[in-house]
Amino acid sequence: MTETTFRPIDVKKIQKMLTPKKGKMKALLSFCAHCGLCAESCFLYRNHLDPKYVPAYKAINSLGKIYKKKGRVDRNQLEEMKELIFKNCVLCGRCYCPLGIDIPSMISLARTICRSQGVYGVFPYSAGEP
Amino acid sequence: MGETHLYYFIRGPLLWIAFFVFAGGIVFRTVQFFKLTRKKDPLIYSPTKNHKERYGKSSVQERKMQFAISLKNSILGQHQAVAIFTSLFHILIFILPIFLLAHNLLLYESWNFSLWSFSESTGDTLTILFLFLAGFFFFRRVAVAKVRALSRASDFFVWLITVTPFLTGFICYRQWFDYHTALIMHILSGELMLIAITFTKLGHMVFFFLARFFIGSEFSLGRGTRTW
Amino acid sequence: MIIAKIKPLEEVKAMIKDFKRILNVGCAGCTAVCLAGGQKEVDTLNTKLALSFKEEHTSPLIEGYTIERQCESQFLAVLDSMVEDYDALLSMACGAGIQFLAERFPDMKVFPAVNTTFVGVNRDIGWYEERCQCCGECVLGITGGICPVTMCAKVLFNGPCGGSQDGHCEVDKNIPCAWVNIYKRLKAQGRLEQILNVFPARDWKNQTQGTFVLEEYQGRYSYKDKEGSQT
Numbered sequence: 001m002t003e004t005t006f007r008p009i010d011v012k013k014i015q016k017m018l019t020p021k022k023g024k025m026k027a028l029l030s031f032c033a034h035c036g037l038c039a040e041s042c043f044l045y046r047n048h049l050d051p052k053y054v055p056a057y058k059a060i061n062s063l064g065k066i067y068k069k070k071g072r073v074d075r076n077q078l079e080e081m082k083e084l085i086f087k088n089c090v091l092c093g094r095c096y097c098p099l100g101i102d103i104p105s106m107i108s109l110a111r112t113i114c115r116s117q118g119v120y121g122v123f124p125y126s127a128g129e130p
Numbered sequence: 131m132g133e134t135h136l137y138y139f140i141r142g143p144l145l146w147i148a149f150f151v152f153a154g155g156i157v158f159r160t161v162q163f164f165k166l167t168r169k170k171d172p173l174i175y176s177p178t179k180n181h182k183e184r185y186g187k188s189s190v191q192e193r194k195m196q197f198a199i200s201l202k203n204s205i206l207g208q209h210q211a212v213a214i215f216t217s218l219f220h221i222l223i224f225i226l227p228i229f230l231l232a233h234n235l236l237l238y239e240s241w242n243f244s245l246w247s248f249s250e251s252t253g254d255t256l257t258i259l260f261l262f263l264a265g266f267f268f269f270r271r272v273a274v275a276k277v278r279a280l281s282r283a284s285d286f287f288v289w290l291i292t293v294t295p296f297l298t299g300f301i302c303y304r305q306w307f308d309y310h311t312a313l314i315m316h317i318l319s320g321e322l323m324l325i326a327i328t329f330t331k332l333g334h335m336v337f338f339f340l341a342r343f344f345i346g347s348e349f350s351l352g353r354g355t356r357t358w
Numbered sequence: 359m360i361i362a363k364i365k366p367l368e369e370v371k372a373m374i375k376d377f378k379r380i381l382n383v384g385c386a387g388c389t390a391v392c393l394a395g396g397q398k399e400v401d402t403l404n405t406k407l408a409l410s411f412k413e414e415h416t417s418p419l420i421e422g423y424t425i426e427r428q429c430e431s432q433f434l435a436v437l438d439s440m441v442e443d444y445d446a447l448l449s450m451a452c453g454a455g456i457q458f459l460a461e462r463f464p465d466m467k468v469f470p471a472v473n474t475t476f477v478g479v480n481r482d483i484g485w486y487e488e489r490c491q492c493c494g495e496c497v498l499g500i501t502g503g504i505c506p507v508t509m510c511a512k513v514l515f516n517g518p519c520g521g522s523q524d525g526h527c528e529v530d531k532n533i534p535c536a537w538v539n540i541y542k543r544l545k546a547q548g549r550l551e552q553i554l555n556v557f558p559a560r561d562w563k564n565q566t567q568g569t570f571v572l573e574e575y576q577g578r579y580s581y582k583d584k585e586g587s588q589t
Contacts, residue, residue: 203398
């Protein structure tokens, strides 16, 4: 797409971004009961009824994956999660979690990490459906 | 007899270990939570005249209506079955083991005191209800697309950890299969569940209260004076 | 972001009472963030309206649909196939979104369900404060990051005025004097000399409708200046 696509992934930089929030994010990821009750609070899920719009799904498959791999992700993996966090979420921050998990902060951190590696939500990707 | 030794081990030392891990886990998670969050600076709202005129308080009746409507649009209002079943499930998981007659008899045998307990038949009925609810959640995890998409092996494993103590307890009461094996399975799985609360997603037992009451958000149940 | 507040129920009801099929369009942009017009508020308002109409023995069809942002036509496009089923639209977007919605469907009657109040900040959950009046001539660099247009009741560019009492505005003693705050902050930063010069009178160009095209994009659109010449 752009020339930045070929830049190698800076794992050290990702890890440096992950470390300060590690305690919070690990807790949020580990306590998620995978109950799916956040689904209907997302207007995009309600509009499309596709599990790929469930807030927890977006967070687990973006930030969750990055933490699981301790930051050692490759460009393909970041490109894969791009759609989930840039296109499938507008970060309106209105997702409801019965356990009180702060889902937007997870998606927002995943976005920051992707951006730092040149993986962008290019408009009209930047906020939802083209 | 090896089996008897095992029985006394899991009834004695292992039980204490499980209780300590359980209590330690709760303390650890709570301390961790308070370390990860900080208190927000208190804010003092001082509306100007202008504000008071434009955005006055709504009447009691309006707020009552607001409450009724938010209830209608909540999980309870939208997915009655899920909301009622999940509430029952979580209540039962606490009260069933604590107020079960058989458990209280053991308590009396050991320490000469016991809590109020259900009658045998009530305990049995509630166990059946619990197993039905657990079955419902299993079914939901498999059958509902949005939940299936979130499910992984660990979810089924944790489900098993949660259900086994109740299932084996049910089997013990009926004396199906070999009573002794079932009893050992029952105690072991119960201890495993207590330990798992610290290390798995079952930790939401502690996290739920901390996050929903202390963290300020649209959905906080308390004042929400802390932030991550 | 843009901060809005839901209109009183009676006002919304009065606007739509003659219609049989109503679509309430939510906006997941600014108004969702300030808890005024997201999906949850759409649901809440629809339930309220339905209950309230039921009491009066009418039962119009009121449905809801939330889109990403109503200020962008690409997001409004999803509604193209939906609106023909309805005879009125309620919008929970800001004033800009409502107008853009009305413009896209010129045959539809469009009604606002929220009052757009200001451009502000989200100090804490449910607590919003105005910070900008979009005047188009930002002076924050000189005033130490405190806006005299928004924070000063008189919109003074050379303050404070004689009404400033112990750091408070004469309008209301709960309002701090913007110019005292500007003075304090600049003094602390050692750049008081910035406000020694008298500001020239402002060009109140924000009193006409604001439209601008970023220079690098101007080539994309045909351009008509005020005298009427078209390029």
